[in-house]
Amino acid sequence: MTNLLEIRDLHKRYGTVEVLKGVDCSMRQGEVISIIGSSGSGKTTMLRCINMLEEFQGGTISIDGQEIGYETAGGARRRKPEREIARQRALTGMAFQQFNLFPHMTAAGNVMLGLIKVKKMSRDQARALAEKWLDRVGLLSRIDHYPGQLSGGQQQRVAIARAIAMNPKLMLFDEVTSALDPELVNEVLQVIKALAEDGMSMLIVTHEMRFAYEVSSRVIFMNQGRIGEEGNPREMFLKPKTERLAEFLKTSTFN
Amino acid sequence: MTYSLNFAAVWRSFDLLLQGLALSLGLAIVAILAGCVIGLITAFALVSKSILLRKPAGLYVTIIRNTPILVLVLFSYFALPQLGIRLGKIESFVMTLAIYSGAYLAEVFRGGLIAVPPGQREAGLAIGLTEMQIRTSIIIPLMLRNVLPSLGSTMISLFKDTSLAAAIAVPELTFEARKINVETFRVIETWIVASCLYVATCSLLAALMRAVERRLAVPR
Numbered sequence: 129m130t131n132l133l134e135i136r137d138l139h140k141r142y143g144t145v146e147v148l149k150g151v152d153c154s155m156r157q158g159e160v161i162s163i164i165g166s167s168g169s170g171k172t173t174m175l176r177c178i179n180m181l182e183e184f185q186g187g188t189i190s191i192d193g194q195e196i197g198y199e200t201a202g203g204a205r206r207r208k209p210e211r212e213i214a215r216q217r218a219l220t221g222m223a224f225q226q227f228n229l230f231p232h233m234t235a236a237g238n239v240m241l242g243l244i245k246v247k248k249m250s251r252d253q254a255r256a257l258a259e260k261w262l263d264r265v266g267l268l269s270r271i272d273h274y275p276g277q278l279s280g281g282q283q284q285r286v287a288i289a290r291a292i293a294m295n296p297k298l299m300l301f302d303e304v305t306s307a308l309d310p311e312l313v314n315e316v317l318q319v320i321k322a323l324a325e326d327g328m329s330m331l332i333v334t335h336e337m338r339f340a341y342e343v344s345s346r347v348i349f350m351n352q353g354r355i356g357e358e359g360n361p362r363e364m365f366l367k368p369k370t371e372r373l374a375e376f377l378k379t380s381t382f383n
Numbered sequence: 384m385t386y387s388l389n390f391a392a393v394w395r396s397f398d399l400l401l402q403g404l405a406l407s408l409g410l411a412i413v414a415i416l417a418g419c420v421i422g423l424i425t426a427f428a429l430v431s432k433s434i435l436l437r438k439p440a441g442l443y444v445t446i447i448r449n450t451p452i453l454v455l456v457l458f459s460y461f462a463l464p465q466l467g468i469r470l471g472k473i474e475s476f477v478m479t480l481a482i483y484s485g486a487y488l489a490e491v492f493r494g495g496l497i498a499v500p501p502g503q504r505e506a507g508l509a510i511g512l513t514e515m516q517i518r519t520s521i522i523i524p525l526m527l528r529n530v531l532p533s534l535g536s537t538m539i540s541l542f543k544d545t546s547l548a549a550a551i552a553v554p555e556l557t558f559e560a561r562k563i564n565v566e567t568f569r570v571i572e573t574w575i576v577a578s579c580l581y582v583a584t585c586s587l588l589a590a591l592m593r594a595v596e597r598r599l600a601v602p603r
Contacts, residue, residue: 181505211513218511228506232524232601241520242510276603287506294510 418484
């Protein structure tokens with residue numbers, strides 16, 4: 129059986145600065161992996177390579193056996209055609225630190241856009257799915273509100289519904305609570321937890337250590353562009369093997 | 384002051400002024416619509432990553448914006464025929480105003496484009512939209528909302544620039560007013576009435592743009 133996600137020797141440079149220096153990672157269907165590490169360690173960059181929001185210069189990423197973003201023909205590595213990359217991006221869903229809801233569309237409109245334009249659904253079908261998923265994140269009553277009329281936590285829940293409604297094989301969460309007021313963090317984490325319980329495969333970049341500890345089946349610690357340590361959350365947080373992780377955990381709040 | 388106002392002669396020719404105004408509006412509408420298309424394409428070229436798109440677009444904007452429109456109008460009508468491009472007065476003027484509007488609107492649109500946060504494009508990409516779908520469903524609608532206030536004043540400017548068509552005898556409002564002025568010698572009255580027609584039309588245009596702005600405003 130092929131892994132859901134297979135990352136092999138991933139290298140990424142910004143100009144001359146190498147931010148990913150050979151990352152290997154595989155993930156099975158239904159796994160929930162948290163990626164922790166200090167800022168600049170490459171965790172967000174790694175996530176953004178998976179849906180080609182970032183180009184990468186070396187290595188391969190495959191989802192369900194399908195190579196993402198690039199193809200190698202006759203020894204030459206080429207970027208796949210944009211249409212193909214767009215189709216591959218729909219294999220994953222992503223929630224962003226800054227929510228990035230479309231401000232000129234209602235909550236329903238935000239969820240429906242991809243369903244109509246990418247999944248080619250009718251408006252009625254798309255609306256029905258928007259209702260279903262906005263209900264699941266507890267925002268059915270806000271379905272016709274615009275992002276500007278919602279709190280940060282509500283906006284992030286709409287953004288998660290927008291991603292999930294596309295029925296992705298893998299959800300990518302990029303520090304989704306970092307821009308939220310502390311009292312709004314929990315409502316978003318609850319939504320992610322519920323998705324984990326439904327068996328959704330998820331990669332979660334987070335600074336919420338307690339959350340990572342509770343929700344993850346595995347934790348990856350990124351350090352200077354490489355995987356510094358990985359394992360189950362209990363071992364990682366309570367008995368870190370490397371000094372770097374121990375140090376990192378000391379400086380982060382585990383509450 | 385020995386001049387005594389008498390509008391009677393102007394009222395007798397008022398039809399002509401209204402016909403002139405109608406033509407002014409017609410010229411402006413066609414030229415600005417074409418200018419919007421040119422401006423939008425140019426604006427995307429100006430913010431493009433490719434230098435092959437950016438450079439020619441920048442050159443077009445620089446040349447057109449730094450040449451007085453009257454010079455462009457005269458060039459199109461008198462110089463282009465020498466180069467074998469022969470257009471009627473109206474066609475020549477509309478083309479010139481369209482190209483001129485395109486350069487101004489390109490700068491307006493470019494400002495609106497760079498004000499759209501990059502996260503909007505990324506969110507579109509993340510759900511599998513193509514770049515073109517992102518442009519039509521997300522970037523352009525947001526850009527338009529950003530630029531509506533300055534778009535209104537640019538359009539009013541461009542509408543007033545139709546008066547320069549008088550220089551090549553296109554029978555728009557200013558041309559008709561000059562004709563009436565010469566025929567009736569009612570100098571002050573003629574130009575007061577013509578000015579009032581411009582002011583009224585521009586005010587209507589401004590009100591229309593404000594209504595569009597209100598209609599498209601994002602609720603918060």
